[in-house]
Amino acid sequence: MRIGINPEKENNQLTLESYHRVVIPVYIPNLEEDYFKDGLVVFKLCVESLLHTIHSKTRISLIDNGCCKVVQEYLKDLFYSNTEIDQLLNSKINLGKVNAIYSAVKSNLEPLITISDADVMFLPNWQRNVEGVLRDFPESGMVSPVPSSLGYRSAFLNSTMYYGVFKGKIKFEDIVNPEGLLKFQDSIGREMYSKIHLEKYLTLSNAKNSAVIGCGHFVATLRADIFKAAPPEVCQHKIVGGSESTYFDIPNDEAGYLRLATKDNYAYHLGNVFEPWMQTKMETILQQPKEDQLLEELPKGKPMSAMQFTIGKILRILLLKKFSKQYFKTKGIKTAY
Template sequence: MRIGANPEKENNQLSVEHYHRVVIPVYIPNLEEDYFKDGLVILKLCIQSLLKTIHSKTKISLIDNGCCNEVIEYLQSLYNEHDCIDQLLNSKINLGKVNAIYSAVKSNLEPLITIADADVMFLENWQSEVEKVFANFPEAGMVSPVPSSLGYRSKFVNSTIYYGLFKGKIKFEDVISSEGLKKFQESIGRDMYDPIHLEKYLTVSNKKATAVIGCGHFVATLRVEVFKSAPAEVCQHKIVGGSENLYFDIPNDQAGFLRLATKNNYAYHLGNAFESWMEKKMEEVLSSSSNNEILKELPEAQPMSRLQYYIGKLFRIFLFKKFKRQYFKLKGIKVPY
């Protein structure tokens, strides 16, 4: 039996006062195995740094993706104590990284959505610096606060290359934070960068600003339009297997959006093992006075066309595969890059 009328029928339009959402899937099934034993410590560094560095127009979705009881209790306490954490999604099984992220992405209205692994330490002003890139590059669809000198090598920067060659300018610039590059390769346990990569990275610029070409996706902010171009079917892989390429990288590129990173480093990938420097850096983050500016207006998306995407793909192969050394010499880099 139903009595009376549902009052929400008179006010049935969804609206949000904030414009930026951070989505973090968490998979820590136990704290006994060597791989996961520091998982909760790393997670706490991640969340504490995030809470310290976001502005007031931000909401957070945490996803319990098959976690152990200790982690579930911690996530529940965060949800109870912090208004900005307005969603805690629980699953008793591991849905996979992509499916967990999309469970939050597809049910929210914010135009900017940051997806981050649960082992990211956010640094002061990461959010405002990322948002400035979107403001200065309306063509951008994916922006990371962590630049990489090897980002240009991605197969998914075709629209970005077109923009750089025909609308902006591609050039090499001095790396601002070589420490950030070194910390990242330490966190994944292998050397990625040659000495020249710690000195120079490839950038794209317009009349307003400059950003680094390419980015990874352990932490990245995407326009919501990117997700609308992704496959409709459920992802069949828990992790890797090309899943992130298929659901994040390819949709961004083929929809005509740029893939960029901030010039300075504004986050660290911590990995799964706690180190003493992390505690010291966390103290710096917590004691800092964040100057996170709220974006006055997010420009309407201005993606490249499909034709421009294909032209960019042709030039990427031509310049970065066939004649990379000659092209980079013209840009001032004479050693292998």
Template structure:
């Protein structure tokens, strides 16, 4: 038998004071094997750098995605001591990165959502720099604090349309080549040639410039960018084009730009701690507090027709006639 009236019926509309949510999916099943033995240390660099670089209008969600007991307890300890961590989701089995992220995305209202791997070190001012790109480019739907010289190759049809018909696409000098070098070291691969460390492709609109394309190990998206994502559950825990299908392509299909900041404001750490990481973390902790959140303008998405035009031009200028097009833009070396 039910007595009285549920109080929530009188206050049925949800309202939030936060403007930016950060989602960390953590998968550290054990700490003994070579691959995971230092994962706890790397995660501590990640969460502590995040807590020391976000503004007060941020909320943090952590998914315990099949973690061992020691890491699980560490995450709950962080939640108890940090009010910005307002959500911790626990699952005994590894749901996969995408399914874990989407369990949070679909249940929160913040206009901006940053998704990040648990091996990222956030640098001071990353959030303000990312939000500034959304302010200056209302058409942006996905912005990373880590630029990539090869980011233009993937899911940038809407960005291409914008660059050719509303703004301008050009090459400019890489602002922080050390950031690119650190990233390729962290993944253990020589991703970039000399020219990639010197020049990257940017789009400008007379107000600001941003790098064309970005990676997805850390990126901020408008909430609307997820609306074009597949509705079915992702079948892959990792790989299988899951990031592309559920993050990168939906943003492009929704008619939004895929961009990155000119400077490098986060590091991908990999799974092997280095002495510089502890030093950098101490610098982050001692840095000035993050500035207030920016007011993000309403989304301005392109139409499906404009996306298709951009898709055609991307294939034409970034693939079939890349050498000629990039030569026209001033880069004559193979890129």
């Protein structure tokens, strides 16, 4: 039996008080195995740094993606004690990274969505600078606060290459923060960068701003439109297996958007082992004023066309693959890059 009229029927329009959402899936199934034993400590650094570096128009979705009870309780405490964390989604099984993220992004209205692993430390001004790139490059769809001098090697830069050759300017610039690249290299436990890669990176510029070409997706901010271009099928892989490329990188590129990163480093990938420097860095973050610089206006996305994407694909193969040595010489790089 039903009595009366649901008042929401007369007030049925969703209102949006935020324009930026951060989505973090958390998978810490136990604290005993070597791989996961520092997982909770590292995640605490992640969420505490995030809470201190976001502005007031940001909301956070945390996803319990099959966590152990201790972590579940911590997630509940975070949810009930922080207004910025307005969603806690629970799954008793590991849905996989992509499916967990999509469970949140498909049900929210913010035009900007940052996806992040649970082992990222957010540094002051990350949001201001990422949003600045998205504002100054309306053609951009995916921007990371962590630059990489190897980001240009991605196969998913076809739209970016078209823009760089015909609308903006591609050039090599001195790396602003080589330490950031070294921190990332250390966090994944293998050597990535040669000497030249710690000195120069390939950038894209226009009259308003410049950014590094390419980015990873352990932390990146995407326009919500990108997710609409993703495959409709459920992802069949928990992690890797091309899943992130299929559901993030390819939709961004084929939709005609640029893939960029900030020139300075505004986040650290911590990995799964706690190190004392992390706590020291956390203390310096907490000593700084909380960020609250908002975008006055976020321009609507201006993607490249399908024809421009195709031309960019040809340019990427020719300039960054087949004749990269000759092309880089025209940009001032004489050694192998």
